[in-house]
Amino acid sequence: MMREDENPYRPPGSEVLLPEHTRVVGPAGRWRRFGTFLVDYVCLFVLAVIVSIAIALVFDQRGVAAMRRVPDFVIGSALFVSYYVAFEGIWSRTPGKWVFGTVVISDVDSSEAGTKPSMGQILGRTACRLIPFEPLSFFGKTGWHDRIPRTRVVRCR
Helix, strand or coil: CCCHHHCCCCCCCCCCCCCHHHCCCEECCHHHHHHHHHHHHHHHHHHHHHHHHHHHHHHHHHHHHHHHHCCHHHHHHHHHHHHHHHHHHHHCCCHHHHHHCEEEEECCCCCCCCCCCCHHHHHHHHHHHCCCCHHHHHHCCCCHHHHCCCEEEEECC
8 A cells, every 4th residue: 555645646735825925013002093994984985986887777767766765774784784894804904904004803701712703793893883982982992893793803924
């Protein structure tokens, strides 16, 4: 019987390195988080423009008329929730977090601490962002959208 190291058809071996975003460097500061906030809001605005143009092109005047019947708050909230749940649910990062080198991790007191947050935590983070005056919660130690679902935003580079 042939040993594994003698097999000419074995897959090549290599050292597996963790992706950069899994290496936690330290907590993300307030200015870094403010920067991610600004980048994400610009991205949300661009997304809203793209969706509006797509609806106008695909559905013509009927689509535009239908969008005018829906309150702006509903459309904006749907885009907002979709943006954060999609990006943080899949990659634990939004475009703003990529730009500023931060990532969302779980802060639960268990073996999952420091890992990718659960979808429930991501939904909780997103729901907390809809609380009126939530951005003012950063005058404390952490924002409500971190404290309530038990997550943290940390630097990864």
